[in-house]
Amino acid sequence: MKTYDLIIIGGGPAGLAAAVSARDSGIESILILERDKNLGGILNQCIHNGFGLHTFKEELTGPEYAARFIEQVKERGIEYKLNTMVMDITPEKVVTVMNREDGLQQLQAKAIILAMGCRERPRGALNIPGYRPAGIYSAGTAQRLVNMEGVMPGKEVVILGSGDIGLIMARRMTLEGAKVKVVAELMPYSGGLKRNIVQCLDDFGIPLKLSHTVVDIEGKNRVEAVTIAEVGPDRKPIPGTEERYTCDTLLLSVGLIPENELSRSAGVELSPVTSGPVVNDGLETNVDGIFACGNVLHVHDLVDFVSQEAAAAGRNAAKYIQGAFDQNARRVRICAEGGVRYTVPSYVRPSEIGDMLTVRFRVGDVYKNHAIAVYFDDQQISRRSRKVMAPGEMEQVILTGKQLSQYPDLQKITIRIEEA
Amino acid sequence: MFDTVIIGAGVTGSAIARELSRYQARILVVEREEDVCCGTSKANSAIVHAGFDAEPGSLKAEMNVKGNRMMDQIAQELDVPFKRNGSIVVCTKDQDPAGLEKLAERGRANGVPTQILSREALLEKEPNLADDVTCGLFAPTGGIVCPFELTMGFAENAVMNGAQFSLNTQVRSIEKSENGWRLTVYHRDTQQEETIETKTVVNAAGVYADEFNNMVSAHKMHITARKGEYILLDKTAGKHVSSTIFQLPTAMGKGVLVTPTVHGNLLVGPTAVDVDDKEAVNTTPAGLEAVQTVSARSVRNVPLRQVITSFAGLRAHEDGDDFIIAQAQDAPGFVNAAGIESPGLSSAPAIGVRAAQIIRDILHLTLKDNFNPIRKAVLRPSSLSLEERNELIRRNPAYGNIICRCEMITEGEIMDAIHRPLGARSLDGVKRRTRAGMGRCQAGFCTPRTMEILEREVPMSVFEVGKNGIGSNLVVGINKEV
């Protein structure tokens, strides 16, 4: 069986950044496995600009952002395989892969970084009633068709869900000649970035209807009309509020879920909130030597944070391979409470975090003029006021090694949203 | 001049075609849709009923029990996934267990073994039964089957044995002719009309069977489309139950079933609502809600967050409440296979034999000596060993390229689905033959890739590639030019 020190599953932004940082941390034997025909992952179809403000201090398109990391991987001579599907990962870190040239092969890794990204929730997950004709696409599928294949999935469009992909596709479809009639959002707030609402909807006069959902899809062969209705606080449609839009296309942008099939097959414990792995501060899962980063771990708002997180995973995997990663160090649990939906990581090893650790999380609702409070056991350690926090954007707190060293008997760290 | 024209390529029409293809006969199957298995056969419970439920003495009872007994051999010959997982009818606290006894009695009359089990005995089999379940009727011969594969198995095997299929072909009229019957059909793809002469006609037109019968017979038939809505859950939920769990009917209705599928998903449904529109395969808020709430009566904690799709099917309910498999009394050579609602899938093998015998007797057909009963399904690389699989990829690298990442379906399987008899011509056609697009992402990932393969292999233009045939095109133009 062919052996690598580090196998990275996925050649998107997370996998690329992880590979670069592992190599720079001294790991020679690295293999990136990518199922598509190019490195870069989903960035290749995200042709809008706005990527990389944090990392490169300029606004890049998705392919440009990816290209910078691809270049770094190539400069370092890191091995990668394209058009290659990972079929299975065992807890013993045997990776089964398949492609046209090599057939089905098993590879042994000393460490693995999971960087498979996420997938879109389908219609079924929402129980949208109606017919099942052609013309219903997840926003990402439509994005691939329009941006990479150059074909249009429809002319008259209704979009359900105001996640960023849905907003971006509203503009893309409009620019390529389609008429986007409305964007409906189940929640009373948008899941997307404010700037996308202004530049993708307002710029083109596309209405955004908050607290609305699709209650009927008509059309036996191809979509002919979509009916939306307002929903009450229970998110159930309010009778009498139905509005019917004739259209040939319904795009769904109703959430992303980490790709977790392989994580599961490897025996990795998953968080019921994120559907991604539960990790410690070193981004290591419960399975010895298996790390995770990027959208497979939790769905990010900005790719810059994916790159940062992935670089950390690469460094930690390198440490693990070099025998310098102490997964048995005492660990403390981080509890997400009072509006904090989850945190990544879920555990901290106080002796291992060095100077500081960034804990990322999302809130479960829109909070105006609230504070993020951090407690070590019952003692408040920090409190930071925020004018607004929304589920569409990631939040963070910084824990420092110095703080933690002052609490040698710490049992539990709590992060919660409190009234300011 | 055909010996027989079969209207409808659902599981019934296809089973009849296959059984008739044992004989020396010219057989044509006409189907309105672009593919076989596009009506009732594609949207049902995928259950092989044990046969205790039907009224003793009815055709439903006879066909069900015979069909059930034939299913092992059929599944083997036609390479169809089939499993005898057993079924349980559960009785809850507020119900009279005498209802189970009555079903057991029917079972005895129909020749179907059943056993009444206590809650404790049931929980050993099914730990997720609802808290209110007090006892249940267990039927070991109940099973689950893939209805797509069963229908395609019959149809492809019929083609292998000389039957012809004409898809996208709608029957507009049927008239008596000198030697039998004259059908006027409309080819929806070429938009041409054609006249077809045949000695006999088999009416296996599902919810439309009454219309064809009523064209030729004074004995009017009336079929009501009875809608059933279902939800399908991800494979992560597939082991929630291992048997098929039915509910003892109440005043409120028959209840819904919760069952694993042969492919490892969990299926919950159906509702039963009569509808006027025979095309109304839409799901409804009330229907989807009902499926979810009613299922809780028999099975607890159905993981509803794992729902990947929902769908509705229409059962062909005839007013007489029984199957009609007979020559129309006043229309010699016109044979009905009508009113085939539940347990129609279970009964299909037996209905095929029964209807074929009727035609055989009318035309005095003789058996062929070269009938081949064996059909192989699309080759599943996942069923091979690592060595076999690598040998396959060496011979055809397309088997090394995964297209559907949820079900791990390769390009090779999709090419097989396109190039076999009655091959796939649409996304749904590929899906039913290979399961590509049937998984948890519901074709989000593989749609553009499968489109490309259809374009290349059929071949067809990207604007012709459809979800399910005429008018279901997936793209409408190129960028900047729509």
Next chain:
Amino acid sequence: MEKRELTCIGCPLGCGITVTLDGGKIVDVTGNTCEKGDIYARKEVTNPTRIVTTTVRVSGGQAPMINVKTKSDIPKSKIFECVAALKGVTVPAPVKIGDVILKDAAGTGVDIVAAGNVEKLA
């Protein structure tokens, strides 16, 4: 006096900002909660600009499309004209990031450049 309503894109707060103009001159900005909002509103009212991204066809390449962008931001009112100027444009592979696809798009003085790479078909 003319009043213009805007939504600030500076942060998720999304302040509703009202800009009061007198003969094209800004006389008042209200509704913003920070200075970023004021700057954004003044620019957005006097000279709103956008980067435009889209795609054009590639011939002889490993991919059928190449994504492109305006090299710098252009007046918002020129968005559709810029995209229309690319209708029917096909570029031969290879295409590299930064390659000029169309000079001076729609009279904006801004070039449209490739924002991705497509290699030649082997």
